[in-house]
Amino acid sequence: MRIEPFLFVFLAFGYWLGPQRVVGGVIAAALFGATAVVAVTALGGAPVTPAVAMIPFLFVYALRDRGSRLLTAELAFPQPGFWLALLAVWIVIGAIFFPRLMQGDMYVFSADRSVQSSGGGLHKALLKPMSTNITQTIYAVASTVSFLAARCLMIDEFRLRMAANGVLWLALLNLVAVFINLAENYAGAPPILVLIKNAEYAVMENGTVAGLVRISGTFSEPSAFAGFSLPLFGFTFMLYLGGYRRRMSGWVALGTFLSLVASTSSTALGALVIYFAMVSLGGIAKLFTGARIRFGVISVLAWALLTGMVAGALLYPKAVDAVYDYGYNLLYKKLDSESAIERHSWNVQAMENFYDSYGAGIGVGSARASNFAVVLLSNLGVPGFLMFVAFIWQAMFGRRGEMSEEAAVILRGARSAVLILLMGGLLSAAVYDLGMAFYMYCAVAAYRGMSHEQLTAASPDLMAGKEVFMSRKAA
Secondary structure (H helix, E strand, O other): OEEOOHHHHHHHHHHHHHHHHHHHHHHHHOOOOOOOOEEEHHHOOEEEOHHHHOHHHHHHHHHHHHOHHHHHHOOOOOOHHHHHHHHHHHHHHHHHHHHHHOOOOOEEEEOOHHHHOOOOOOEEEEOOOOHHHHHHHHHHHHHHHHHHHHHHHOOOHHHHHHHHHHHHHHHHHHHHHHHHHHHHHHOOOOOOHHHHOOOOOOOOOOOEEOOEEOOOOOOOOHHHHHHHHHHHHHHHHHHHHHOOOHHHHHHHHHHHHHHHHHOOOHHHHHHHHHHHHHHHHHHHHHHHHOOOOOOOHHHHHHHHHHHHHHHHHHHOHHHHHHHHHHHHHHHHHHHOOHHHHHHHHHHHHHHHHHHHOOOOOOOOOOOOOOOHHHHHHHHHHHHHHHHHHHHHHHHHHOOOOEOOHHHHHHHHHHHHHHHHHHHHHHHHOOOOOOOHHHHHHHHHHOOOOEOHHHHHOOOHHHHHHHHHHHHHHHO
């Protein structure tokens, strides 16, 4: 095991957070996706990232703040924690037994670290137990513990606001990293971000699409940056629509959206198209329910953007060619590239693994695909797939108590973050692990609200927060 200096930085950070801010702190730590605080040499140098290093703080704060009884209460049926814990048990059983029971019976696309260290990398080989079975199982169990602890800590609207504020400041910090990345690529600034990319990942930087250098921020590749930034956009965009810290959330959402477009990630653009289509359908549905539709600043900006695009096309015809080249290289040409063909072969092989295992799966980490649904089916089978769906459904749409309008806005933001992250996963996710931040978003989205007695007896700080929210929304 190799300890990196960053470990002590994040240990101090976790201690400073406290129970009120630790959920947002775990999401913030996920910003350093290419940073290792510890490297596990026994697993081929598998990195322990800062978000994983925050888990002990999350768990200790939950126990100290709420106690073990409340922690286990989250495991009661049909709480989302029940389904996630059941899924974790299935993952452990599958990772231990399935690769051994079916060893040598089928081919898989694997990314075993022991092979990578020998210069192999991703390859097609006969199924066998691998180090990825261990690492993915550890991530799954850690994610379950993190979700349960975060659910215990989300006890009132004050902490809900702290989580939302943490996401806003994190999105702003992410934009600072984007600005530094752009300065490195276009202004000749010294390579600052490389100092924090010490994890043993393949760093893919300085690639270009239609003449644009791809943005990776603090991550090892543009797709990882897009996977992290998509839920930030979904969260902050919904906060803006709901009037929560409207000025800050609006500008941060706009900057995150532009950075996703500039990242030239086809996953990001595909997820954004699906997301806006769903938002538009939701707006159209309101017309049939008699709800009042507000045409605010976003409508004006959309109209101005469309008008500007038409005027620019008429005045500068070469700009149309540049946009066409960008879209052609990013979408059409990429679908016909060797990478796309290779990723399609992963999905085909993974589905063969699903059928060959009679729907039981072959164990988490045993096979790689390029679609999260295919990953679930091939690795975890039908039982794991259904457990995951039940977890998401309960976290997003389970029973709620009473809550203020401000809390409802934050919940819509968290749900939006979960949905858009899953959309990106359905387009390109290769493994089961969606990152620790995903489960923090789920924990915020699963906030139950309070009973009528709790809501009326809320703390003065909570009531003051509601008055501030209403005055900001009215403004």
